[in-house]
Amino acid sequence: MIKTVIFDMDGVIVDTEPVHYYAYHKQFKELGIVVNDEMYASFTGFSTRNTFQKLKETFSLVPEVEHLIQRKRTIFNDAFDTKEDLYLLEGVEDLIKDLHQNGMQLILASSASKVTIDRVFTRFNLHPYFTHIVSGEDFPQSKPNPAIFLHAASLSVAPKENCIVIEDSTNGIKAANSAGIFCIGYNSEHSKMQDLSLADMKINHFSELNFDKISQIESYIR
Known part of the structure; x- marks a missing residue:
């Protein structure tokens, strides 16, 4: 039983995915990288840390993973707190x-x-x-x-x-x-x-x- x-x-x-999507893609634009839908979908279930570890490896990103994480969380939190249609x-x-x-x-x-x-x-x-x-x-x-x-x-x-x-x-x-x-x-x-x-x-x-x-x-x- x-x-x-x-x-x-x-x-x-x-469903916070639209907020995550917005935050990640705003940051991707800041970093000057293009992450297609197939690659983005492969990150479903990943922690933010593991996502950026993979992206840093794939795109040879200069910023440290911890910096990337904090930037993404800032964008996400600002969007989350102002999003009214979240149920x-x-x-x-x-x-x-x-x-x-x-x-x-x-x-x-x-x-x-x-x-x-x-x-x-x-x-x-x-x-x-x-x-x-x-x-x-x-x-x-x-x-x-x-x-x-x-x-x-x-x-x-x-x-x-x-x-x-x-x-x-x-x-x-x-x-x-x-x-x-x-x-x-x-x-x-x-x-x-x-x-x-x-x-x-x-x-x-x-x-x-x-x-x-x-x-x-x-x-x-x-």
Whole structure:
């Protein structure tokens, strides 16, 4: 029986991707580099640090990674704070509340920085529902490396066989697979060019899930 649900954030709980897209591409223009859509999509699930490490290597960028990170966060935060049309994805708030009210443990495992996670969670009052928040900035490698999900599962009230992950990205699903955790792939309209084929289960809308359906998923060993 499932005891813990591990949520990704971007593309699963909230769509901050347009803000990230704006911030990254404004910075790309400042740096004088062209990042096509295919390359940009490959960074989905990456931490900001790993994204800029890859870009620095690819384009031989002069600024240090830390400087690039701070500049991107400044652009993102300014845009986030002024963006009024930012909402939780349809149906996810009802699912979170249903799971919490029925005693399901909820953990966030997001590649986003702690600052960004806190901005989202404060804006939408999500802190009361989650027992732990795990940020990708604490790990040397981003998804598809399984470290973030293995750590999240270690915080669960139950073994990882009694956990599930909800993800929308190719890299996130690969990370869950490598961690040996059952993965529900969310076919988010906001997450472009993502391959959900490796997910153990797929959904198109959060109305397809509730406490009863999730809790009845059999204990899982990959």
